[in-house]
Amino acid sequence: MTDSTPIVFACSCEDSMALDGAALRRCGGEVRRSDNLCRTRLDAFRAALAEGRPVTVGCTQEAPLFREVADEAGFAAPLAFANIREAAGWSDAGGQAGPKMAALLAAAAVPMPETPLVSMRSEGVALVYGHDEAAVEVGRRLAEALDVTVLLSRPGKVVPPASGAFPVLRGSIATARGHLGAFELVVNDYARPAASSRAALRWGAAREGAVSRCDIMLDVSGGAPLFSATRPGYLRADPARPETVERLIAEAAALVGEFDKPRYVAFDAGLCAHQRNRRTGCTRCLDLCPAGAIAPAGDHVAIDAAICAGCGACAAVCPTGAATYAVPPDEAVLRRLRVIMMAYNDAGGRDGVLLLHDEAHGQALIDAAARLGRGLPANVIPLRLNEVTSAGLALVAAGFAYGLAGMVFLRPARPAHDGAGLARTVALAEAVLAGLGLGENRCRVLESDDPDVLWTIAALGPGIAGPSRFLPMGGGRHLTLTALKELHRVAGAGAGAIALPAGAPFGGLDIDAAGCTLCHACVAACPTGALRDDPDRPTLRFAEDACVQCGLCRATCPEKVIRLVPRLDPAAWSAPAVTVKQEEPFPCIACGKPFGTRSSIERIVARLADRHWMFAGASARRIDVVRMCEDCRVEAVMNESFDPHAGPQRPAPRTAEDVRRAEGEE
Numbered sequence: 001m002t003d004s005t006p007i008v009f010a011c012s013c014e015d016s017m018a019l020d021g022a023a024l025r026r027c028g029g030e031v032r033r034s035d036n037l038c039r040t041r042l043d044a045f046r047a048a049l050a051e052g053r054p055v056t057v058g059c060t061q062e063a064p065l066f067r068e069v070a071d072e073a074g075f076a077a078p079l080a081f082a083n084i085r086e087a088a089g090w091s092d093a094g095g096q097a098g099p100k101m102a103a104l105l106a107a108a109a110v111p112m113p114e115t116p117l118v119s120m121r122s123e124g125v126a127l128v129y130g131h132d133e134a135a136v137e138v139g140r141r142l143a144e145a146l147d148v149t150v151l152l153s154r155p156g157k158v159v160p161p162a163s164g165a166f167p168v169l170r171g172s173i174a175t176a177r178g179h180l181g182a183f184e185l186v187v188n189d190y191a192r193p194a195a196s197s198r199a200a201l202r203w204g205a206a207r208e209g210a211v212s213r214c215d216i217m218l219d220v221s222g223g224a225p226l227f228s229a230t231r232p233g234y235l236r237a238d239p240a241r242p243e244t245v246e247r248l249i250a251e252a253a254a255l256v257g258e259f260d261k262p263r264y265v266a267f268d269a270g271l272c273a274h275q276r277n278r279r280t281g282c283t284r285c286l287d288l289c290p291a292g293a294i295a296p297a298g299d300h301v302a303i304d305a306a307i308c309a310g311c312g313a314c315a316a317v318c319p320t321g322a323a324t325y326a327v328p329p330d331e332a333v334l335r336r337l338r339v340i341m342m343a344y345n346d347a348g349g350r351d352g353v354l355l356l357h358d359e360a361h362g363q364a365l366i367d368a369a370a371r372l373g374r375g376l377p378a379n380v381i382p383l384r385l386n387e388v389t390s391a392g393l394a395l396v397a398a399g400f401a402y403g404l405a406g407m408v409f410l411r412p413a414r415p416a417h418d419g420a421g422l423a424r425t426v427a428l429a430e431a432v433l434a435g436l437g438l439g440e441n442r443c444r445v446l447e448s449d450d451p452d453v454l455w456t457i458a459a460l461g462p463g464i465a466g467p468s469r470f471l472p473m474g475g476g477r478h479l480t481l482t483a484l485k486e487l488h489r490v491a492g493a494g495a496g497a498i499a500l501p502a503g504a505p506f507g508g509l510d511i512d513a514a515g516c517t518l519c520h521a522c523v524a525a526c527p528t529g530a531l532r533d534d535p536d537r538p539t540l541r542f543a544e545d546a547c548v549q550c551g552l553c554r555a556t557c558p559e560k561v562i563r564l565v566p567r568l569d570p571a572a573w574s575a576p577a578v579t580v581k582q583e584e585p586f587p588c589i590a591c592g593k594p595f596g597t598r599s600s601i602e603r604i605v606a607r608l609a610d611r612h613w614m615f616a617g618a619s620a621r622r623i624d625v626v627r628m629c630e631d632c633r634v635e636a637v638m639n640e641s642f643d644p645h646a647g648p649q650r651p652a653p654r655t656a657e658d659v660r661r662a663e664g665e666e
Contacts, residue, residue, distance in 0.1 A: 274299065321478065
């Protein structure tokens with residue numbers, strides 16, 4: 001053993017679970033077994049700290065105790081924790097869970113990057129929104145802690161407050177936007193109360209479109225929420241349930257000062273394929289964002305990090321890698337998954353099923369299954385994500401390339417985030433896996449609050465016999481393509497193209513070459529360089545491996561001859577760009593300089609000759625100016641004294657009175 005070899009403690013927790021020594025040795029560290037590490041064997045932990053090597057403890061329940069001991073000892077090396085009890089040992093199949101324990105212990109030692117943060121500041125300016133005295137009472141309770149204004153929507157008889165410690169106004173919120181420290185509201189039916197209000201508030205003249213700004217919004221109206229997803233600084237309670245109102249008051253009083261929240265998504269506007277030349281292309285993230293945090297901003301979109309609720313659906317479906325999840329990044333998740341599967345396979349595990357879950361719901365369900373039910377099957381390996389909906393095709397492709405037999409996405413029975421993006425990812429993954437000959441139903445979404453359902457997760461098929469061990473590097477589209485190439489290699493599939501569902505981020509183009517005029521509008525609009533021209537001659541080339549199916553070329557093409565073909569073609573990954581159409585340049589009939597393509601010039605001539613007054617009859621020879629370059633055309637127009645206003649007399653405009661007169665004469 002070298003000094004850098006991690007020390008791994010595997011504790012049987014008072015012999016409440018079996019430990020497979022042979023399997024555990026595959027975790028990548030020096031395994032030291034114990035039966036009561038947190039109590040009677042704590043000196044063994046202190047002795048390991050003194051060696052100065054990284055330490056991994058197979059226990060999360062007593063992690064605070066172990067961290068305290070490590071701090072007292074001045075331990076500076078990495079200290080990690082793995083849950084091998086609820087996730088593996090406490091199960092009806094605990095005796096066969098040795099490979100899974102080895103995988104969990106190995107994964108715990110993989111470092112994860114720090115979470116990026118976004119800051120928000122609140123000065124305590126609060127708006128309480130309601131209908132009656134309940135809202136006024138909330139304002140009274142918070143008046144000493146916050147700068148409160150109460151807004152009553154369509155109030156009935158409201159007794160005036162005894163003192164004017166805070167304003168009480170009338171109005172209905174028409175629109176609301178913003179976040180903690182930066183809310184902006186548009187209020188209709190806005191009115192102030194008369195100072196002489198006696199038994200009930202009397203309201204003055206109302207006006208529409210009043211604008212209000214505040215740091216905190218407290219909604220006790222009992223109606224529909226003002227925002228479709230969780231919004232920092234927006235607190236909502238049901239006035240019919242006093243306990244929720246009390247909780248709201250307590251939370252609101254603490255919302256003064258500087259606050260940090262995770263910056264869930266990293267965004268590179270230069271990679272975004274949303275829009276070019278006022279033509280809309282990719283709208284995948286806009287279609288899926290449940291929080292309203294994404295908005296068009298010219299050629300790209302803008303993501304408000306303060307509003308983003310962290311579902312990650314935008315990053316999961318982004319075809320270019322402009323939006324990538326950052327808590328943690330995909331590369332870090334895939335590195336941990338690689339270590340999990342290498343340890344699991346090396347320890348003798350077979351047909352592993354990855355259970356992707358979050359902490360709030362998934363971890364609680366796993367704990368309940370272990371303590372009160374049958375636990376997890378021996379081949380079901382849990383991997384915690386910040387949000388299950390952030391999982392994209394890269395994670396699925398890499399998992400199966402590493403040897404997984406199945407993948408299950410665990411969500412609550414009533415999820416907080418919409419699952420449309422995850423359903424799209426699963427459908428795309430299923431199409432890829434089936435096309436590679438790995439069978440169907442390898443991925444599925446499990447929405448349940450019943451811990452007993454976890455025992456029913458079974459092997460979804462055999463894993464790949466010779467799994468990959470590739471090291472994931474980079475992010476975005478590059479990482480996804482790397483994982484797909486490795487999956488294709490180890491699956492031993494042929495080179496045939498795989499049809500994908502609409503909206504997939506890979507595919508080709510069906511271009512009607514006969515109708516293409518080589519105007520190159522599509523080349524100018526393509527954000528990834530999949531469509532290319534040639535500086536020496538009129539040419540259109542296409543590289544399928546760079547196409548993200550954004551649709552900008554289709555939207556831009558004036559001839560409407562482009563159709564998207566979503567597919568995954570392994571042959572295109574290494575193939576050069578193919579020539580879609582190529583023509584000889586058209587030479588100017590006056591000076592011989594090439595200035596266009598023959599098909600486009602001939603098409604213009606055919607549309608104008610004998611149809612436009614300027615080029616008809618005696619003026620037919622003027623059509624030759626179309627066959628000239630820009631310099632010669634100007635000279636010809638000047639020499640021939642073209643008069644653009646010499647056309648036939650336009651008919652006089654007809655008014656409604658002219659029409660009625662003509663109808664009367666008839």
